[in-house]
Amino acid sequence: MRLTALIAKRLVRLALVLLCVALVSFGLMMASPIDPIDAYLGPQMAQVSPEQRALIAQRWGFDESAAIQFGHWLRQLVSGDLGWSHVYNQPVSEVIGQRFQRSIILLGSAWLLSALLGFSLGVAAGAKEGSKLDNAISTYAFITASTPAFWLAILAVLLFSVTLGWTPTCCAGPTGILSQEVTLLSRLHHLVLPVTTLALLGIATITLHTRARMLELMRSAVATHAFAQGASRLDVAWRHGLRHASLPAMTLAFASLGELFGGSILIEQVFAYPGLGQATVAAGLRSDVPLLLGIALFTALFVSVGNLIADSLYAVIDPRIQSGGL
Template sequence: MVIALRTVRALTLIVGMSVLTFALMHFSPLDPITRYVSSDPRMSPEQIEKLKIRWGLDKGPVEQYFIWAGAMLRGDFGTSRLYRTPVSDIIKGRFLMSLALMGVSWVLSGVIGYGLGALAAFKRGKTSDKVIRWFSYVLVSTPAFWLALILMLVLAVWFHLFPVGLAAPAGVLDANVTFAQRLWHLALPVMTLSVIGIANVTLHTREKMVDILNSEYVLFAKARGESSWSVFWNHGFRNSVLPAITLQFAYFSELFGGSVLAEDVFSYPGLGNMLTVAGLGGDLPLFGAIVLISGVFVFLGNLVADIVCVIVDPRIRAL
């Protein structure tokens, strides 16, 4: 029953997203033909006409949608209008790049954020708590792209600690790029994304942990002679890590949004960066595919969050 409901929800989500994506692209003031022609001014009007027919732009919008959606249903993501290669090939490489960036940031922001939140709760009212909270409030109100620019300015431009952008040194063959070089290029985008994600987990964990520390079972634990560390390990962690994990999975959507901005600023060749290029270039097949993949990605994040809840909390299981 629950599985059926979830499946229906996933399907309606995908259909809704495809309609919305198509509509936005269709009504966008950026005409794909104009964008394409601007890169090649020698094209004759006849050639442009042929291109329109090839891209299916001569047909009505509803018909266009069904042709596109139908192909997607068969697993055919189509051919990119900008790159003239199959969309699936482009996405494959890019997806791994984004996965590395988002995965590392996700883990880092989760672990650091949880740690800071728990620490603040145990030291509530003290200076360390105030510093952590102040730091979190500042971060929460910091836009990702702005932070990316600041990090780039300070760490890359002024101190030359990290490269300004890209995922590998320029002018080096992909096969010759070392793992260390990749990590070095990953550092700034990862820093941006993790730092942006920390505040969220920190503030929520702090609230949750303060509730736990004020609970009767912690009072009882203290009455039984448990130390602060024992209280954290036996009760605090178990009761607070679940909301933190749920939050971190539900945070997938913001993670993806953040990665678009961070990848753009650092010209990091991931999905987010590609999304911007495809959107501005009127490349519907590429744009649509990335949107759908990110949608499924976010949906899976939420699904995992729900499943984790059920596994960890016996009270939910009993319902």
């Protein structure tokens, strides 16, 4: 009973979050200076008469008020239809589905890499404050934490793709080949650079937070007591440190899902990787309202679920935290 109530509460909250996201995104699109019809017509704009424009506007429902348009969209959403993307000339759900398949590989591997590597580096650095290893890791983390991801991405393309020629400069596969025919090896080859640059961003923050928690623990009464029992520094870091440091690392890893999405928009743009991030930019620039709303909802759902998982895992690791509160 308590569990069902809890799940119901969480679901209602999630629905409210999604509604707010949809409202705000819709409002922003309405305020956008880009006219969807101009964006749709492109250079052919000059050859279209005002009557024809009015016809397009009527067909797409742009002649009605914003509130009614939103109402239409919402009604369709409830019946399971996300609408039609005029940029890709496909149903929005299909565009998101295809794009997400490519993005999730990029996002997922970058996320895993940054969480695991960030955590390990943080623990290693925090286990002995002021050691050479600690200094090296901290310096690295501070530098990468203050480096913009897109700039790093541009530098990476310049060095590894253009100068050295180790990695391809663009896309998810070689140009001129159908996406079904791209080999796994080639796919991975195209992923290396985007994943690395995207992960570098996450590693630094997770490292710094994990290290801070480790330092705190190594100075605590728990560590002193363990030393009094004859434990080595490695023993204390391994048995006590890992548990304690995993709390901030995990919260951060799940909370940074949103940041990762934001980072992927820039990274996909720089590497011309045909993922969800690139679709977001296209939808925004060409005023594709249904697609943008769809992506916004999908991203919000993804991030919320991530936070939900973090909340639940928290209670598993730290017995002092009782799950159940809103």
